[in-house]
Amino acid sequence: MTDKRCVVVSGAESGIGAACAIAFGAQGDNVVVLFHDDRNDGSDTVAKVKAAGGDGIAVQCNVGDEASVEAAFAAAEKAYGLATVLVNSAGINMAGVTVRQMTMPQWQRMLDTDLTGAFLTSRRFVRDRPAGNPGSIVHISSIHAYAVRAGGADYCAAKGGLTNLIETLAIEEAPNGIRVNAIEPGMILTPMNERASTDAAYRQSLEKNIPMDRAGKPEEVGDLAVFLASDKASYITGAKIVIDGGLSLMQALGA
Numbered sequence: 514m515t516d517k518r519c520v521v522v523s524g525a526e527s528g529i530g531a532a533c534a535i536a537f538g539a540q541g542d543n544v545v546v547l548f549h550d551d552r553n554d555g556s557d558t559v560a561k562v563k564a565a566g567g568d569g570i571a572v573q574c575n576v577g578d579e580a581s582v583e584a585a586f587a588a589a590e591k592a593y594g595l596a597t598v599l600v601n602s603a604g605i606n607m608a609g610v611t612v613r614q615m616t617m618p619q620w621q622r623m624l625d626t627d628l629t630g631a632f633l634t635s636r637r638f639v640r641d642r643p644a645g646n647p648g649s650i651v652h653i654s655s656i657h658a659y660a661v662r663a664g665g666a667d668y669c670a671a672k673g674g675l676t677n678l679i680e681t682l683a684i685e686e687a688p689n690g691i692r693v694n695a696i697e698p699g700m701i702l703t704p705m706n707e708r709a710s711t712d713a714a715y716r717q718s719l720e721k722n723i724p725m726d727r728a729g730k731p732e733e734v735g736d737l738a739v740f741l742a743s744d745k746a747s748y749i750t751g752a753k754i755v756i757d758g759g760l761s762l763m764q765a766l767g768a
């Protein structure tokens with residue numbers, strides 16, 4: 514890969530996606546900050562990418578919408594040339610209701626964003642790639658891809674499906690020099706975990722379940738994404754890397 518890569522990051526106006534964008538900026542990369550809607554236009558992340566040493570532009574993209582994904586990649590590649598890294602961080606939180614109570618719109622919105630979004634961005638990344646152009650895809654999945662949680666059937670199903678998408682894509686694209694990996698975070702302090710970010714007592718009640726006794730920082734996920742997309746990870750594909758302070762190991766306690 515060249516030194517100055519075109520790195521496309523979805524969900525990059527907030528949380529883990531923003532941290533990934535800034536971490537790639539610190540590598541000197543050209544970062545395309547995909548933002549979802551006008552409530553946050555990604556300009557704050559772009560400014561931080563530039564301050565970190567990279568270049569950046571913000572482009573609107575609804576990852577669940579095929580035309581929107583196609584248009585966003587066209588804008589990205591017009592600005593910086595062929596994308597060499599895709600980080601897909603766009604996602605929404607679990608509905609927080611049981612399957613008995615879950616509505617069709619709740620279920621569908623989750624699958625559209627966290628699973629179809631991963632399909633559409635990945636497909637565009639690999640499909641229009643001339644031969645001889647290696648690349649790397651990093652999806653932000655979750656420990657809930659395999660550790661289920663009541664109230665999260667929508668989220669667990671989407672992230673579980675994402676695992677099989679990643680693994681399939683990894684074997685399909687390995688001969689083309691495209692590596693496909695997932696990061697599986699535990700509890701990370703972002704707007705998705707708003708209550709834990711603002712309510713210390715609530716956060717500590719959750720952190721006591723984490724062997725490292727603290728929630729993770731988005732920057733810690735960003736550093737892992739940079740590693741997975743780098744030549745130092747040149748033999749890693751189809752992997753799911755857990756980053757959770759040990760949380761997901763705490764499964765068989767008690768009865």
Ligand SMILES: NC(=O)c1ccc[n+]([C@@H]2O[C@H](COP(=O)([O-])OP(=O)(O)OC[C@H]3O[C@@H](n4cnc5c(N)ncnc54)[C@H](O)[C@@H]3O)[C@@H](O)[C@H]2O)c1
Pocket residue numbers: 523524525526527528529530548549550574575576577602603604605626627630653654655656697698699700701702703704705706
């Ligand atoms: N925060 C955590 O504890 C945690 C843990 C495990 C996994 N994750 C995963 O990390 C990813 C990022 O989450 P976060 O914690 O940074 O939350 P966040 O809410 O800060 O960021 C999510 C981003 O996705 C964007 N988004 C939502 N729907 C979209 C759509 N249809 N198209 C494009 N963008 C869309 C939002 O605008 C937002 O910027 C998600 O996939 C989430 O499932 C988060």
